Amino acid sequence: KHIAELIAAGEVVERPSSVIKELVENSIDAGAKNITVEIKNGGTTFMRVADDGCGIYRDDIKKAFLRHATSKVKTANDLDMISTLGFRGEALASISAVSRLQVITKNENEEIGSCYEIEGGDEISLEDAGCPTGTTFVIRDLFYNIPARSKFLKKDVAEGNAVSALMDKIVLSHPEVAFTFIRDGKQVLRTFGDGKLLSAIYSVFGKDFAKGLIPVDYTLDSVTVKGYISKPINSRPNRNMQNFFINGRFVKTRTGMAALEEAYKGSIMVGKFPSAVLQLTVPYGIIDVNVHPAKIEVRFINERPVFDAIYHAVKTALQQGDE
Numbered sequence: 001k002h003i004a005e006l007i008a009a010g011e012v013v014e015r016p017s018s019v020i021k022e023l024v025e026n027s028i029d030a031g032a033k034n035i036t037v038e039i040k041n042g043g044t045t046f047m048r049v050a051d052d053g054c055g056i057y058r059d060d061i062k063k064a065f066l067r068h069a070t071s072k073v074k075t076a077n078d079l080d081m082i083s084t085l086g087f088r089g090e091a092l093a094s095i096s097a098v099s100r101l102q103v104i105t106k107n108e109n110e111e112i113g114s115c116y117e118i119e120g121g122d123e124i125s126l127e128d129a130g131c132p133t134g135t136t137f138v139i140r141d142l143f144y145n146i147p148a149r150s151k152f153l154k155k156d157v158a159e160g161n162a163v164s165a166l167m168d169k170i171v172l173s174h175p176e177v178a179f180t181f182i183r184d185g186k187q188v189l190r191t192f193g194d195g196k197l198l199s200a201i202y203s204v205f206g207k208d209f210a211k212g213l214i215p216v217d218y219t220l221d222s223v224t225v226k227g228y229i230s231k232p233i234n235s236r237p238n239r240n241m242q243n244f245f246i247n248g249r250f251v252k253t254r255t256g257m258a259a260l261e262e263a264y265k266g267s268i269m270v271g272k273f274p275s276a277v278l279q280l281t282v283p284y285g286i287i288d289v290n291v292h293p294a295k296i297e298v299r300f301i302n303e304r305p306v307f308d309a310i311y312h313a314v315k316t317a318l319q320q321g322d323e
């Protein structure tokens with residue numbers, strides 16, 4: 001039983017950034033307005049995610065750590081139109097199987113909070129805790145019980161950089177949430193949750209980047225494309241700054257990149273690439289989110305409407321940017 005658990009856990013938890021991704025998505029699902037993420041040594045020895053979301057009732061805590069125990073999918077039909085970020089109900093089970101985990105949480109309707117500790121999947125304690133409404137996870141010593149796995153971790157700097165890159169994407173996909181990111185004791189990212197994408201872009205990429213952007217706001221049939229693109233003169237030697245979000249989730253999409261670049265054809269030099277931060281709203285029926293456990297690569301059941309919407313959105317914005 002234990003081995004099977006560890007293998008399953010390894011599918012969800014690859015490295016510190018995968019832990020942070022799952023925990024922050026849970027915080028967002030819980031309606032948090034403020035989320036603090038802290039890591040030490042790239043996250044390998046210490047990760048903390050604190051939120052002011054709804055919290056977890058004492059009676060539900062142990063349940064939350066059972067595999068496939070999710071409070072988010074109620075019927076089979078829900079699976080077709082997932083609106084919350086998490087839906088597989090295996091993050092907490094997996095993370096707690098391969099680390100030393102502590103959660104301190106209180107639901108708004110409870111007087112007193114709870115502190116639950118679990119190490120390598122084994123329960124240590126469940127006690128009262130005085131804490132505000134919300135949830136704080138502390139994860140220590142990731143993969144301490146699977147040395148074979150910890151050998152695959154990169155240097156702390158590289159793992160920390162992966163967490164930083166992830167935080168950038170999360171922050172950009174949720175301008176309505178105030179984020180603080182602390183790395184080895186230093187605050188490295190801070191947003192204010194004013195709901196404006198441009199504010200989030202400013203926090204992540206700096207004011208020089210944020211100044212030279214053209215706004216995009218376009219709807220074609222059922223696909224909406226909103227966000228910002230770079231002026232043609234600010235093109236780059238690579239595609240690193242092409243950011244796409246679909247229904248609130250950061251994704252890799254070849255269709256999106258192709259449509260973006262097609263729209264810039266003729267206005268930038270061959271071998272140069274546009275930058276973009278584009279939020280797509282797409283009907284749940286035309287995306288297949290259930291492709292990869294990490295849910296990064298998105299597949300479209302029908303690519304055409306997505307390609308066309310992005311292409312025309314960018315074309316239109318570029319023309320207006322010219323006037």
Ligand code: ADP
Nearest residue numbers: 026030064070071086087088089090091092135
């Ligand atoms: P999933 O997110 O797919 O439901 P998880 O294993 O990530 O599965 O979480 C299990 C359950 O724990 C969630 O369904 C939710 O009820 C609860 N939970 C986890 N994190 C939080 C949080 N930060 N605030 C409130 N509830 C949480």
Ligand code: MG
Nearest residue numbers: 022026086091
């Ligand atoms: Mg989850």
